[in-house]
Amino acid sequence: MDEKDTIVASATPLIPSAVGIIRLSGEDALQIGKRLFSLPEKVEERKAYFGRIRDREGKTIDEGLFIYFKAPRSFTGEDVVEIYPHGSVPVMKRIIGEAVHFGARLAEPGEFTKRAFLKGKIDLTQAEAIADLxxxxxxxxxxxxxxxxxxxxxxxxxxxxxxxxxxxxxxxxxxxxxxxxxxxxxxxxxxxxxxxxxxxxxxxxxxxxxxLIREGIKLAIVGRPNVGKSSLFNALLGYERAIVSEVRGTTRDFIEESLNIGGIPVKLLDTAGIRETEDKIEKLGIEKALEKVEEADVVLFVFDASEGLTEEDLKIYEKVKDKSPIVIGNKSDLLDKSEKKYYFKDVKDVILVSSKTLENLDQLEEKILHKLNLLEDSDTDVYxxxxxxxxxxxxxxxxxxxxxxxxxxxxxxxxxxxxxxxxxxxxxxxxxxxxxxxxxxxxxxxxxxxx
Ligand SMILES: Nc1nc2c(ncn2[C@@H]2O[C@H](COP(=O)(O)OP(=O)(O)OP(=O)(O)O)[C@@H](O)[C@H]2O)c(=O)[nH]1
Ligand SMILES: [Mg+2]
CATH class of the missing domain: 1.20.120.430 (tRNA modification GTPase MnmE domain 2)
Incomplete structure (x- = not known):
């Protein structure tokens, strides 16, 4: 990368849109800008000009706005020109092509920000922050x-x-x-x-x-068949993504969807119910479910609170215990709470929810964030x-x-x-x-x- 070149690129994605932005940075930015755009003899900095964008033969490509940011008062610290045509993909491509014809070079990824760093406009943590943002x-x-x-x-x-x-x-x-x-x-x-x-x-x-805040968290829902894993998955997502039925072994392969819990990006996984089975496909699904448990930041272990704890639940719990899962008693709507069926062995804080009535789902979300220590933070926190x-x-x-x-x-x-x-x-x-x-x-x- 030569830091002396004048570089050009679209600052907006090349998709049809109302307005696009093409940015030039470097010593020749203004001179190239003047060839591309109909401007008065003397161009003032930081002033928006409306005019025609022209090709090398003077033919009009589009009309739009033009702004000149004189060095060092620009993002890169160099002379910068921004041209705002309509966000038409062929128009944008043609303007960039003409800028290259007039002497600019196509910018590499991050090159504008790199120049801002090299010119001392921002430091490295700030450059990283731009990418994060x-x-x-x-x-x-x-x-x-x-x-x-x-x-x-x-x-x-x-x-x-x-x-x-x-x-x-x-x-x-x-x-x-x-x-x-x-x-x-x-x-x-x-x-x-x-x-x-x-x-x-x-x-x-x-x-x-x-x-976790930048990259998000992975949550895997596991448990024996029919306890309502897919129902919980749908309830947390807010729409019917996974098939739910009273047939045991409905979910065969895992399903993954993205959502956002309390501002944290979440990948939520629904998995096949774990049980002894001779079915080849179901077996594969179960193996995958256990793999997903390993990858997860938090495991949501679901049992059917209306039926109470079974031997089968305990067996699965043993398999995932090391991940210290959140134990969820689902179907609380069917539960006679005085019966205390939802007692779960040595786990003290079983959370009762209903994927049907959505009871306690807020508390479940809070519990997930709490588990990862993501609840308390202030607006000024630095990570x-x-x-x-x-x-x-x-x-x-x-x-x-x-x-x-x-x-x-x-x-x-x-x-x-x-x-x-x-x-x-x-x-x-x-x-x-x-x-x-x-x-x-x-x-x-x-x-x-x-x-
Ligand atoms: N009343 C009530 N029924 C529920 C609740 N959650 C799930 N169910 C029912 O329980 C049955 C099984 O639900 P699923 O979500 O398919 O269960 P699953 O754990 O994904 O089952 P597999 O995919 O077979 O492992 C369905 O008939 C659901 O309607 C709930 O909170 N309350
Ligand atoms: Mg399911």
């Missing part, structure tokens, strides 16, 4: 991405870095001017390092939850991703090593300084103060073209 499947995921985009993680990282940098300069001063400077208080160093380690620990804890996790972990481990042997550094202050710098550098990787082509390739390769 675009890909967000729920409102909650978009809110979490927005927090990163607004620099909430960068602020935290920079605060931690500053604490370390202050220590480094203090130690350095003492090394260089031992006569003029008071001897460093090692207790103070310990205190600062401990504080940093603690805060990094808190951030590390946010990784798992962040992953780190895997890349941040790696760097934070490296910083934390380095500092913990220093803390463990802090006494040994009294006569080796240079080493102490180096070790603290190493941790500080790990933190720099997060915001992208230090990067490699590999890291950039990974991050920007995730983007769609035009972003």
């Amino acid at each position: 675009i890909e967000a499947k729920t409102e909650k995921a978009s809110r979490v991405a927005l927090n990163l985009l607004q620099g909430r993680l960068s602020e935290k990282v920079n605060r931690l870095r500053n604490s370390l940098l202050e220590l480094i300069s203090l130690i350095e001063a003492e090394i260089n001017f031992p006569e003029d400077i008071e001897e460093i208080d090692f207790e103070e160093i310990k205190k600062v390092l401990k504080g940093v380690v603690e805060q990094i620990g808190e951030l590390l804890k946010t990784y798992k939850k962040g992953q 780190i991703n895997l890349r941040h996790y790696g760097s934070f972990k490296k910083a934390k481990e380095t500092l913990e090593k220093v803390l463990k042997n802090i006494g040994d550094y009294r006569d080796r202050k240079e080493i102490l300084m180096l070790e603290i710098s190493e941790a500080e550098k790990a933190l720099e990787e997060i915001t992208g103060e230090i990067t490699t082509e590999d890291v950039l390739g990974n991050i920007f390769g995730r983007f769609c073209i035009g972003k």
